[in-house]
Amino acid sequence: MTQPPEPPRGTPPPPRFDVTPEEIARVVACFYERVRAHPGLGPVFAAHVTDWPAHEAKIAAFWRNAILFEQGYSGNPLAVHRRAGDVRPGMFMPWLAMFDATLAQELPQETAQAWSALAHRIGQGLRYGVTERQVLPGGVPKLF
Incomplete structure (x- = not known):
């Protein structure tokens, strides 16, 4: 069985799955509309996000990078979530x-x-990264 040829160096891999940048932007906008209305998450986000269009653009760039392998995102989501406190x-x-x-x-x-599968893998990593820093006496993770 032969392997497909390697793409030329510097060529991004194919997208993880079929989605357009416009669909990514729409999902991000609809999602944050829900977040803002959520009684538990809305106030937490509101305490940190002062420019929603800029935040949504940054998160859309994150997803385009994670899914489409575009290079437009720079940031460290784990550090941001830890720093939020x-x-x-x-x-x-x-x-x-x-x-x-x-x-x-x-x-x-x-x-x-x-x-969803990708988001859950990323969410699990973020949750672990946040949980790791938040432990109760005896090393028990603080889950809520």
């Missing part, structure tokens, strides 16, 4: 549930499922 591990489940609902509403099922 009020992000708790128990916030990730409602965050992901809202993200999943947005994906299901805005995208074809196959695309929504693929993006």
Whole structure:
């Protein structure tokens, strides 16, 4: 069995799944509309996000980088969430549930499922990174 030829150096890999930059921007905008209305997450985000259009553009760039391998994002999401000081591990489940609902509403099922799987892997890493720093006496993780 032969392997496909290697792409030329400097050529980005193919997208992880079929989604357009416009769909990414739409998902991000719809998702943050839900976040702003959420009684638990809305106030946390409002305390840190002063320019929603700029925030949404940055997050859309993050997803274009993660999915389409575009190079327009620079940042460290784990450091940002740690530095915020009020992000708790128990916030990730409602965050992901809202993200999943947005994906299901805005995208074809196959695309929504693929993006959801990626978001859950990233969310798990972020949650672990936040939890690792927030422990109770005896090393028990602070989950809420």
